[in-house]
Amino acid sequence: MKTIAIVATGGTIAGTGKKGKTAAYHAGEIDIDSIIETIPEINEVAHIKEYQLMNIDSNEMTHEKWLILKNNIEEILSDDTIDGAVVTHGTDTLDETAYFLTLTLNTPKPVVLTGAMRPATATSADGPFNLYQAICLACHGESYNRGVLALFSNTIYSGRDIEKVNNFKIDAFDQRSLGCLGYMQDQEVYFYTQTSKIHTIKSRFNKRIDSIKSVAIAFYYSGADAKILYDLASDHEGIVIAGSGSGNYSQAWLKAIEELSEKGTIFVRSSRISQGIVFDDEKDGEWYLGYISAARKNNIVSGKGDGSFGIGEAISRQDAAVILYNILKNNGLSNDKGIDFADSDMISDYAIDAINVLSANSVINGVGDNMFSPLGRLTRAEAAKLIFESIKYIK
C-alpha cells in the first residue's frame, strides 16, 4: 500500500457553519484529522500521514506561505517512504497555488490539490469525497511526473490550467477550452490527456526560492486611468498587464508603460481573457521590423518566453550579455570559467554561458560586491563599456 502525505492549509473543506447549511460559514476551522476520520474507507487505499501546515481561508495565502508550502512538500516528498502528496486548500485561490507549485516544485512524485465548495458541516459536504478521490489519484501510477494536479468533482485538472469559474456550485473549476486531463469514478482514474508545457522537475523555477519579487497585476478596463500604473510602479518591480482582448490597452497606458519601463519597471503583457493567445508585439510597417528580422536570422536575438519581442522594454543586463555573446562567440573569446557571482543563481539558464564567457574575457563585469544583477537594467554607460570591450574582438 502506498503512503500519501496530506498537507493541509485550510479552506472551506475545513470550514464550519450552521448545521446543514452551505452558506455563512468560516473557512479553515477544523483540523485535517477530523476530515480524514469521515472517510474511514481511505485506510483500504493508502497509509496516510497528516501535516497541518496552516489553517486559513485561502484569501490569506501569501507569497511567504507559498514558499512554506513549496519547501515543506519538497521536504516531505524527499522521504523515500512517501509516494505522493495531497494538498487541501481553499478554492478561492487554489488555482493560483496550483500554478505556483506547477512551476516551482522539484519533484516528479504526484501532488494533487483539492478542496470543497461546501463546509464540513453542510448537508452533502463535498470535501470528504474530493479528498478521498484526490488520495486515490495521488496513489495512481499514471499520476507520476504529470505535473501538479487538482481534483474536484470527479474531474482531474492540470495545476497549470485549472481556473475557478463558479463561486457557489460544487463543480466550480474548469480548464475552459483546454478541456481537462481526465475523470474519476469513485477510486478509478481515467486519464485522457496531459499537458505539453514544462513543469516541476524540468521547470527553470524549481530551485530554492528565498523570496518572491513584488509584482502587481494591472487590470485594464474602458477608461482605466494610467495613474494606476504609476502608483503600482512606485512599489513593485514588475507589472503584469491584464489587457483587453489579445492584451491591449489605451494610448495613455502605452505612454505610461513606455515611460515606466525606461525607468526600470518590468512589464509583461497578458490578457484578461482566459482563452486565446497573447500575440506578438511587432507591429506591421514599423521601423524596427527589418533590424529584428536580420538579428533573428543571424541568431543574435530571439523573442521573449511569452511570445512577444518586448519592443518597448528596456534591456536587462543578462539579455545584453546574451546578445553580445551571440555576436562575439566565434571571434576568439577564451572559454575559461568566469567569475562566480554571489547572485549567480538569479541568472536565467539561457544566459549562464554568455555571462561566464564574457566575464572571463572582461567584456562584462559585475556590479559592486561581486554581484551580477542579471535582471537589472543595463545603463547607457554600461552599454558604452560593453560595446568598447566587444569591438576589440570583432575582426
Ligand code: ASP
Ligand atoms: N473562502 C474559502 C477559501 O478560499 C473558499 C473555499 O475554500 O471554497 O478558503
